[in-house]
Amino acid sequence: MTNLSRRAFSLGLPAAFVAASAVGPGRTAFAQARAVATKEVVPLAQITVGRFTVTALIDGYADMPFTYFTGRPAQAVEAGARAQFGARPNGIRFAFNQYLIDDGERLILIDTGPAGSLGETGRLPGALEAVGVRADQIDAVIVTHAHVDHMGGLVAGGRRNFPKASLHVDRRDIAYWTDPAKRAAAPDFLKSSFDACAEMVRLYPDLQAIDGERQITRGVSVVDLTGHTPGHIGVRVEDGGRSLLMVSDMLFPSVHPADSGIGFLFEQDPAAAHQMRARFFPRAAEEGGLIAATHMPFPGLGRIVSDGGRLRWLAADWAHQG
Ligand SMILES: [Zn+2]
Secondary structure, eight states: OOHHHHHHHHHHHHHHHHHHHTTSTTHHHHHHHHTTOOSOOOOOEEEEETTEEEEEEEEEEEEEOGGGEESSOHHHHHHHHHHTTOOBTTBEEEEEEEEEEEOSSOEEEEOOOOTTSSSEEOOHHHHHHHTTOOGGGOOEEEOSSSOHHHHGGGEETTEESSTTOEEEEEHHHHHHHTOHHHHHHSOHHHHHHHHHHHHHHHHOTTOEEEOSSOEEETTEEEEEOTTSSTTOEEEEEEETTEEEEEEETTOOTTTTTTOTTOEETTOSOHHHHHHHHHHHHHHHHHHTOEEEETTSSTTOEEEEEEETTEEEEEEOOGGGOO
């Protein structure tokens, strides 16, 4: 077990428990008890997958207006979310989860969060600190696609946040998000992703463009999930007959996996996104494998299951998985 594993494990359950209590009905008593606390706690969750330890971290959250969802009228999206107690005044709450993979030798971070560019975000640095990891100890960063909510944390103040990490991004996304013609034609809300991608390319000159499905390091491989963006990828961690598939933006809370026809405003090719979800959801339900999804409620771990023919998300029992 590495330093990370030991330290994070000792923090894992209590930290998550305390964070959950902070918004629960016991807030007053909790607030009083907390007056003696000396340090802010950061929610984290950890599972093992064979020889890997995967730690879920969270940069924060943002509420996405019902009008941001495509494929169905906003009223229908809202009604569906309300039926699941997922409708908030400003829309559906998206978490921004990141995953830190420790194979005993290397630390690989999957995505870096919006880093304050939207919603209540910017907590990833504190989360890393809480597990005892400095940014310069990260050996590799895999960015699942070039939307700013997945890569915003790569850079701050014109400098790289992960100075010693190799950076891996799908070649199709690098090409798309650095294309001046595509930027010029894009709506305003996508410009920040183009700008963040340009900065990423400039500040990470040894950026490694990924072509198709391949292994990044032993037991860590890329899965092609094109649709949400041209180079949208997942990351599979596999060892000893166990696996975890991090699927990034394949799933959004409240709407998926029940309705693969619902997409998101940020998708340039709604048909491609729809096709990938329509293929992936039933396959995942059949396989029953453990999934991690960026925007599902923290820690984003769960499974797609068929419940009388209807697909639904089943959160995993993450706290005690060994
Ligand atoms: Zn996203």
